[in-house]
Structures are given as structure tokens and as C-alpha cells.
Amino acid sequence: MAEASTIEVRVNEQLTQLPRRTTLHAIRNQFKPHADLTILNGFPVAADAAVANGDEVILIRRGEIPSPDELEALLVARHSPGVHERLKRSTVGIAGCGGLGSNVAISLARSGVGKLILVDFDLVEPSNLNRQQYFVDQIGLPKVEALAANLGRINPYVDLVLYPLRLTKSAVSQVFDHCAVVVECFDDPAGKAELAFAMRRELPAIPLVAVSGIAGYGPASTITSKRVLGNHFLVGDSVSAAMPGRGLMAPRVSLAAGHQANLVLRLLLGAISEHEGQ
Amino acid sequence: MQILVNGDSVEVASGLSLLALLERIGKPSAHVAVEYNGDILERDGFAAVTLRENDRLEIVHFVGGG
Numbered sequence: 001m002a003e004a005s006t007i008e009v010r011v012n013e014q015l016t017q018l019p020r021r022t023t024l025h026a027i028r029n030q031f032k033p034h035a036d037l038t039i040l041n042g043f044p045v046a047a048d049a050a051v052a053n054g055d056e057v058i059l060i061r062r063g064e065i066p067s068p069d070e071l072e073a074l075l076v077a078r079h080s081p082g083v084h085e086r087l088k089r090s091t092v093g094i095a096g097c098g099g100l101g102s103n104v105a106i107s108l109a110r111s112g113v114g115k116l117i118l119v120d121f122d123l124v125e126p127s128n129l130n131r132q133q134y135f136v137d138q139i140g141l142p143k144v145e146a147l148a149a150n151l152g153r154i155n156p157y158v159d160l161v162l163y164p165l166r167l168t169k170s171a172v173s174q175v176f177d178h179c180a181v182v183v184e185c186f187d188d189p190a191g192k193a194e195l196a197f198a199m200r201r202e203l204p205a206i207p208l209v210a211v212s213g214i215a216g217y218g219p220a221s222t223i224t225s226k227r228v229l230g231n232h233f234l235v236g237d238s239v240s241a242a243m244p245g246r247g248l249m250a251p252r253v254s255l256a257a258g259h260q261a262n263l264v265l266r267l268l269l270g271a272i273s274e275h276e277g278q
Numbered sequence: 279m280q281i282l283v284n285g286d287s288v289e290v291a292s293g294l295s296l297l298a299l300l301e302r303i304g305k306p307s308a309h310v311a312v313e314y315n316g317d318i319l320e321r322d323g324f325a326a327v328t329l330r331e332n333d334r335l336e337i338v339h340f341v342g343g344g
Contacts, residue, residue, distance in 0.1 A: 096344055098344050099344055101344075185344050186344050187342060187343060187344040188342060189306075189308070189309040189340040189341055189342045190309060192309075192340035192344075193308065193311050193321075193338075193340050196311035196338060196340075197311050197318055197319075197320070197321070200311070200318035201318050201320075210338075210340070211343075211344060212338075212339065212340045213341050213343070214343050214344070215341075215342075215343040228338045229311060229318070229336060229338055232338070236341075238341070239341065240341065240343070241342050241343060242342045242343035248343050248344075253343075253344075
């Protein structure tokens with residue numbers, strides 16, 4: 001068979017047929033001559049370079065507000081190639097929207113996860129603002145509503161389902177039934193243990209990414225993640241309970257939330273095999 | 279007798295209940311999730327489990343903060 005005379009390249013998310021041996025600068029000149037940022041397969045490239053079949057090219061003019069149909073592609077332009085479609089199809093449950101949950105939700109929305117189920121019974125309070133991703137003008141709002149508003153300002157293409165309620169053991173299977181992964185972001189240790197139990201009992205095929213031991217300002221490197229209970233993961237140092245004299249501080253809480261969000265991406269992208277530690 | 283707790287071999291008195299073991303190792307029963315020989319256990323059932331030689335326990339202990 002003769003070699004094809006064209007290649008398929010995604011240019012600002014549009015699948016485009018281009019002549020073989022085309023280059024980045026030729027594409028820029030054809031599609032967006034005033035672009036001052038060219039991203040090839042998730043990485044900015046200044047020099048001209050050959051483009052191959054299957055490549056993804058994003059052209060951005062700094063300061064320009066893109067059209068709505070271009071925006072979603074541009075939001076994920078720095079992702080590793082091939083990641084966006086898989087994340088976009090995924091649903092993740094977030095149990096608790098406090099310090100952990102609000103940080104995890106923001107990371108996952110920035111990553112382009114398609115759908116988030118947000119569960120929290122509480123309202124935003126002044127004492128939350130030391131570590132939770134809310135603002136002074138949101139004090140008094142239900143956390144799920146405040147978080148939905150903040151996520152919408154970051155990535156309006158994430159589908160959000162809000163449950164402003166206290167999650168009981170019996171509701172777990174209904175609320176998280178369609179999730180690929182659930183993230184445990186509660187404060188109370190009894191609630192954490194109950195959710196782990198309910199997930200193993202009711203939804204044993206769905207991984208849970210839970211947390212234990214994140215209070216204070218101990219070393220960042222003692223926060224680790226390990227596999228427990230089959231397909232569950234546990235993030236934290238296992239010992240640093242929040243207690244009188246040891247509060248919850250933004251850095252360690254967001255470190256743990258970063259571990260959780262990264263584990264979620266690894267699970268969604270199939271980067272963790274069934275029996276691997278993580 | 280020997281049982282396995284989180285992969286480690288542990289010597290316990292025969293006839294010990296799971297609830298008594300948790301008390302002995304200082305883990306509040308409300309703050310743990312436990313798999314007993316591969317099955318997740320309801321907390322109300324901890325007292326009724328009498329540990330036997332070579333039982334496998336996985337105990338996940340949660341401390342507060344989030």
C-alpha cells in the first residue's frame with residue numbers, strides 16, 4: 001500500500017488532515033498566525049519542529065479569551081497526551097468537602113475529570129478558611145454550593161452532583177454507585193472508618209482513597225500512601241491526629257489532598273495494577 | 279497462638295476476642311475498619327469474633343483530621 005499523503009493532527013482539539021512533512025510553524029501560520037504559545041503533545045515548544053500523525057497541537061494567543069468551544073481544549077493543553085479523554089469520561093465521588101475534599105475537588109477539576117459527586121452536610125465557617133478552599137464572602141453557604149461555585153470558575157466543563165447531607169452508611173451505595181473512585185475526605189475518625197466499611201461491604205469493586213494522620217506541621221515526607229483492605233488506599237502518617245494542641249494546617253492538609261488526587265488520576269488512568277502497592 | 283495482623287505474625291492468648299485484641303493494642307473499635315480472613319466486619323460483630331490460630335486480620339486505624 002502506498003504511504004498516505006496526509007497525517008491526522010489535532011489542532012486546538014479539532015481533528016485535521018494535514019500534508020505529510022508539515023511543521024509546527026506551518027500549522028500556526030495556517031490556523032492562528034498571531035498565536036504566541038505553541039504546545040505540542042502537552043509541552044510548549046518555541047522552535048519549529050516536524051509534526052507526526054496523531055500529534056496534538058494547541059495554539060494560544062496570550063490574553064485572548066477563547067471561544068467556548070475552544071476553551072475546554074485549551075484548559076487541558078498541558079496534560080500528558082491521551083489523558084484528557086479518559087479523565088473526561090470518569091466520575092469521582094468526594095465524601096466530605098472540608099480541607100481535604102475542597103483541595104481534591106479543585107485538583108480533579110483542573111485535571112479535567114468529567115464528573116464529581118460532592119457530599120457534605122456542613123456550612124462554610126470562618127475557622128475553615130485556614131486550610132479549606134473557600135473565601136470570606138462564602139461564610140454561611142453550604143460547602144457543596146460554595147465548592148461548586150469555585151469549581152465552575154476554574155473549569156466550567158465539569159459535571160457536578162451535589163449532596164448537601166450527612167452521608168450515612170446506608171446511603172453510600174446509592175450516592176457513589178457510578179463512581180470509578182471514591183475519595184474519603186472526612187474529619188471525624190468514626191466517619192472515616194464507617195465509610196471504609198460501607199465501601200468494602202456495598203461497593204467492593206470501587207477503590208477508596210482515604211486519609212489518616214495529617215494534623216500539625218510535622219515533616220512533609222512522613223505523609224505517604226499505601227494500599228489497604230484490598231483496593232483501598234490510605235494517605236497520611238497514620239499517627240498525627242487532630243487534637244487539642246495539634247491543629248490542622250493548610251500545608252499538610254493540601255499535601256495529603258495532593259496524594260489523594262494523584263492516586264485518583266493513577267487509578268483512572270490505569271497506572272496502578274491490581275496488586276501493586278500504589 | 280499465632281495470628282497475622284497486617285501481615286505481621288503476632289502472639290496472642292487463645293480465646294481472645296477481636297474486640298479485646300483491639301483494646302489491647304489501643305485501637306478504638308469505632309475508629310477502625312477490619313478485614314477478618316478477607317471479609318470486612320461490621321463493628322457490632324467485633325466482640326463475637328473469637329480469634330483462632332493462623333487467622334488473618336487487616337486493621338486500618340483512622341485518626342481524626344481532614
